Amino acid sequence: MFADDTELYKSDSPSEAFTLSRTIEACISDVKVWVVQNKLQLNDDKTEILLIGSAPGIDLPSSVRVGHSDISFSSAARNLGVIFDSELALKEQVNKLCQLAYLEIRRIGSIRQYLSVEATKTLVSSLVLSRLDYCNALLAGCPQVLLDKIQRVINCSARLIYKASKSAHITPLLFDLHWLPISSRIQYKIALTCFHIISGTAPPYLSELLRLYSPSRSLRSASDTRIFRVPRVCRRTLGERSFQYIGPVIWNSLSFSVRHATTLSSFKS
Known part of the structure; x- marks a missing residue:
């Protein structure tokens, strides 16, 4: 919840998409009651609904009920200055x-x-x-x-x-x-976030996404305590673009000396 923006997220399997929309309606109804009780107002007609999914032909109703308005699904929606579309393209x-x-x-x-x-x-x-x-x-x-x-x-x-x-x-x-070229600027940003996670200066909602790699048996690489575990992902669901995957991939590709930098300034250099 922000001062002028309330957001609600819910995920489920494609087979439960119809039930998901009804759950969203119930949650919005509860939020609307809470808003009114706290002397605030929820603008029904300004609400946007965005469905993000990779499975084609998902069976969904044409709209979602928000208060006294029927809100149709949008093809794109702005969130904190970023425009997201239904395919995350x-x-x-x-x-x-x-x-x-x-x-x-x-x-x-x-x-x-x-x-x-x-x-x-x-x-x-x-x-x-x-x-x-x-x-x-x-x-x-x-x-x-x-x-x-x-x-x-x-x-x-x-x-x-x-x-x-x-x-x-x-x-x-x-x-x-x-x-730096744009691709390197992106890698630099992600690697910098990983460094903050390693050094313990990142917020918990980021730190809990990554796990350090610990080999199941004694290996020479076991002494390297700054390697993240790369999770298995499904390419069909754009899993390879998630921070949980791309973060460890970029971080582990850095050299040993860079990953073991002691200060933020030395890591940036």
Whole structure:
């Protein structure tokens, strides 16, 4: 529950989808009673219902009853600034992200002639890169075609800073700016979260998702106490994109010296 947003999540097997919708209706009814008792208001007509599932042809009613309104299932819904769709493809999120980023680039470009390189770099970092870094860990495992769209935004930003032409080679510019490609930025974010879990500075709701690996018999790798267990997942249900899977995969791929960094600053370096 947030100040202006109440969210309700429920999961079940596809065979129980119809029962799931009825359970959701009952839960919403209870929440509505609690809201009224606490002198608050639940906006029935502003409620959104999103069904996320990988099984085709799920038998569901056409709408869910919320108070006095019948709410149809949405194809996408915004949650804390991220647009989720029913297939977790995040295409709409990436398209909207790129649209807003290009808008900021055009605005900065209109006054670029009056700005120094450092001033332009500061504006791009605060108005463009900050958008690309927000919740970008959700894009782990997404198709490369979506990541390429975001990478083109980064390349455009680098050319804007140095007033380079579209045909200019982008790698030297990114190297000079010390900017990682989008795929590496995502891996960096996830690896940093794993480091906080290892060091005990992560919140419990993240720490409880990962488990350290402990071999069943004595092995040479048993002395390495900073390896996470990689769980088995189902690719059909997008399990390989979950933090429980992609986090240990990225973390375990780091070198021994990086995983055993003693401080946050040394790990980032």
